[in-house]
Amino acid sequence: MSNRPLNSLRPTETLELESGLSLVPRVKLLLTVYRADKSVNPFDEWKFKRSLIDYIKSSFFITVPEEDLQIRKFKDLNKRKREEPVARGRLFVHDLGFLSKVIGETEDDVERADKKFLEWRRGFVEKLDGIELNLEGTKFKLNVAVPVSDDFEGMKKEWEEIIAFGARGYQRSAKMQPDTIVLKGMPSRWFAEIRVSSKPSMLVTHTIVSALGKIRNLHVAEDNSIGDDADEEDIVSGLHCKIVVRFEKHKDFYDALKILCGRSLQKQGSRLRADYDVTWDKDGFFLDARHQIEERKRMPARGMEERDGGHRQHSRVSQFSSEEGRKRFKE
Structure with missing residues (x-):
C-alpha cells in the first residue's frame, strides 16, 4: 500500500490500497445516441461501436478496446419519438500514458497537472459531443457528457453554494464543511472476509478505506440500487455494496473525494474493474437517528465506541475503532 499523501498524486497515477486493491485512473464518459436523419433503419450496436472506435483512433490517436465501449439500444424503440434517443452507453479510456506529454512529468507540480488534465478532458468531450456517424447511409448523432460522480469541481461548487446559502441544514459558516462520502457499485466480495462470507465486512472495509484518511464513522451494506448510468441487467442482488464513510477532518474528505473521482477500483491479478x-x-446520513440505530446493531462489539462528534442534539453514532479493527483483521 502506498504511503504517499493523497494530495501528491497526479490524475494519471494509481493509488495502492490494502487487500490487493488499487484505484486506477481512467476517463469515463456517458454517451447518448440520437437519429440525425429521417431514416427508420434499425440501429446496429456493433456497427456503431466499430464506427466510433475508428473515429476516436483517427481523430485523437487513442485506441479504445471493444470492451471499453458499451452501447445498448433502448428496448422500446418502436414506441419512441424521432427526437428521443435510440441508445446510450459508456466510454472508458484506461490507458492514459499518452497524457504524460500533455500534463507534464514534474511530480511536484500536482496542481498544474490537475489543471492540464481537466483541460484535455474538457476538449476531448467538446470534440466528441455532437459528432455524426454514418452507418451505411443512416446517420446518428452522439451526445457526450462527464458523469456527475467524476466531476469533482462540480461537487465542490455544489457544497460551497449549499454552505453559503445555508441549505439542507448547513449553517452559514466556513466551519461547517462536508466530511462524508457515499460510494455505490462496489463489488461485495472484494470487501468480504475470505472464506467466511461473500457479504461485505465492516472490518475489511475499514482496513481498505482507512488508506484514504482517518475515519470517524463507517457504514457498509449490500446495495441493489441502480445508478444514474447503469442498466437494470447490470444489477444482480448481493453482488454490490454501498459504503458511507465519514472522515475526522474535512481535508481528508476533500483529498479522498478528489482521488475517488476519475478512478476505478481494480483487484490485483484480475482485469475486472x-x-x-x-x-x-x-x-x-450519520445524523439520522434511524441509521444510528442500524449502525449500533451492525458494528462488531470489539470495534465500537461512542462519540458525540459535536452534534449533542442527536443520538450518538456508533464508531468503528481504527486500532481495534486492524488488530482483529490481522488475527
Missing part, C-alpha cells in the same frame, strides 16, 4: 459511483453526503 469496478466503476463505482461516488458523491458527497448531502443529507446527514
